[in-house]
Amino acid sequence: MMSDEHTVIQAVLAEVEKAVVGKTDILEKIMMAILAGGHILIDDVPGVGKTTISIAFAKALGVSHKRMQFTPDVLPSDITGFSMYDKNTNTFRYIAGTGMTNILLADEINRTSPRTQSALLEVMEEGNITVDGITRPVPKPFTVIATQNPAGSIGTQALPESQVDRFLIRLSIGYPGVAEEIQILKEIHDHALHTIKSIVNAEIIIQLQEATKRVYVDDSIYEYIAELAAATRRSPLILFGISPRGSVAAIKMIQARAMLDGRSFARPDDVTAILKPVLQHRLIITSQARFKHRSVDDIFAEIVQSIPLPKIVE
Template identity: 70%
Template sequence: MSDKNAIIGAVLDELQKVIIGKRAVLEKILMAILAGGHILIDDIPGVGKTTISVAFAKVLGLLQKRLQFTPDILPSDITGFSMYDKSSNEFRYVEGAAMTNILLADEINRTSPRTQSALLEVMEEGSVTVDAVTRSVPKPFIVIATQNPSGSIGTQELPESQVDRFLIRISIGYPDVKEEIEILKGIHGNALSNVRSVLNAEELSALQAHTSRVHVADSIYEYIARLAEATRQSSAVLLGISPRGSIAAIKMAQAHAVLCGREYVRPEDAAVILKSVLQHRLIIKNRVSFDHNAADNIFEEIIRTVPLPKIAEI
């Protein structure tokens, strides 16, 4: 496991050459990638969402494509399309943006529901279908989607079914004064050019497989299941956590254990990932939705009703 620890540490160190501060954010994104999930970054423009995606692709040695989700983007821009080739007198497939390892779906909540549905298929199935022919996307395949805050010009709420497909939902937030000074001092350089690749696609896939084998005790499974049940029974929640959300919590807890250098999940691994994995899956009742902090408060109260398990170290 020591080699894996060194690799993970090197990945984070390289990322921090580009992203000043925000180590906790980088760790959560890396955990989601190790867990084989997709990431939704919900934040204002200009805080580094695109830079983070490019940096991860370079450090992990992956192919990366970026698609700006404007209202005129079509599903074929994601899936690809068939084009008639006059020289061969037949149709040939032209790849879409999904044929990559990391797809940055920038400002996903500005495009049409039809285009969002095309992205939903490839996120869930790991393949695209064009003219009745299904093609697998490269592995690993990760979507890092960004969205501007709801209410920004030209945006619309993502449907619950699509939000639920993202393993985690996080915000980056503003840098503090010290961090912003470092950013300003480095604006004339090109930090990405100084970043080296620590992994490649095959090595990352092996790390993902290792993460999926991290031991989870029965008490951890029971804790997540009881927490999901508590969200479904809350009087303030319209729709609680689905089994997909429970599975996501287990996967992220395993990934957190890997970052901590362990091959088994402890209760604190589950505790620290709950908000980023589960809160965006809750649908709050209308009578409390006007409160900006309603989801935070309701989720925290539900968590307090379910005690963390106590398990012996393995």
């Protein structure tokens, strides 16, 4: 059964790669986050394919998707929906917002107001939308793929740390290499997004997510993640370490990587592969560390190196 699931997952990735050149590692991590039932934050400069990746995944997964460009005038009701009076029935009826979908592409999330950001993140956390006292569940599966431009760009509103913590992973796509960019230039008129086929549907995705939860994780891996989280909380260079939410996210992504690789059990290499995208964005370093020109990258790398990886006999 695991081999069948592995084949399906790889087929989805193959479809997405029709529209995205040379970013296999990024695509795999996004697929892992979807398998883990989490949300994705893609943080990078404009024009590197953040939106294309999001649309490509929605098409390959065969689920409903909506895109919202987060500008300063976007309101919370644009996400949650609102009640409108219907004079024909003399009642109020619910008009769904963009949050009522399977995959929501929240484009440039840090260009909208903090109030609207909070409305979206509440839907992400609870999986429900409440309007006028009536709570409605969002469709399952539900994934937010949010993109943001670097902090400091004109018109941006930085996400608070507590909100960034709600994203399962944070990724940076980066510029393509020369060979990859040449391929992109040659294919600019191919309309690759239109060639992507739907490989699965909502029901199959839910089944894959449930199978991911059943991936076996050895006690030594649980201990490693707990020790790593504790080390970040003890560090004099870190103001806020990894929260229990971050530790849970790490385990989910470890299971998802094993699933992506066609295994029913997790290995130490699953741990090393997910640490940075899952945990690093949850750390807040002290002003003293910044004064000493220490980066989150360096501090986190030192903590990771100080804790021996679990050894599992297969």
